[in-house]
Amino acid sequence: MAHWLVKSEPFKYSWEKFLQDKQTFWDGVRNYQARNNLREMKKGEEVFFYHSNEGMEIVGIAKVVKESYPDPTTDDERWLVVDLKPVKTLKKTVSLAQMKAEKRLQNLALVRQGRLSVCPVSDEEWEVILELSNKK
Template sequence: MAHWLYKSEPDVFSWDALVAEGDKGTHWNGVRNHLAKLNLRAMKLGDRGFFYHSNEGKEIVGVVEVIREAYPDHTAPEGSPWVMVDIKAVEPLPRPVTLAAVKAEPKLAKMALVTSMRLSVQPVTDEEWDVVRQMGGL
């Protein structure tokens, strides 16, 4: 199973909004970066990821799961290469993990959240996954 990080501005779409969608989840659309698109295409059913509040908060707040693999993004022009996946909320982190805490943890120095901050959908290594989960109280 691969792990990912999904970034969203909480005033646009927050963790609470995803939780409100329940088990049906929602689509993760609007990605317009080629590397992020490749990440979406690599996702498999059941993959887990972190939900990160960007701009406001700057913290990892929950765990999500891929419930539908990549398919055409309905917000993109017809025939474009852009895709989306569906995700659902799995569980909140008991202690949100701030960007400052991630940057302060030497084991996370190479995490995409630190090295590729602008990328909206990022891979997370197994070691990073374990470290962040522990920092977040899971």
């Protein structure tokens, strides 16, 4: 199974709001590469939830509960959404600065393509980020 990372500005949609909602469709993606990543997401795959602009840190883990379908917020058929539900809040958030400083994460899409809102995360990168989230 693949792993992913989605980005949201906390003032638009925060992890706390996601926890309250218990599930959401991930809309508003208007970048073709990010859209293609949404298309690749499969039910049951895990997703890091990243607060962008404010905080700039991974705050939790979500799961794909419904695979891609047309974005209901637009009539433009090019755009897709997936349904996500929160799984758990990280014990300790992992900042962008920490990820950039970690040599094992030098190829992480979040580091290489900072503006991409939906990114793949390799199994090794996933484990490194979980390791960072468990450090004191």
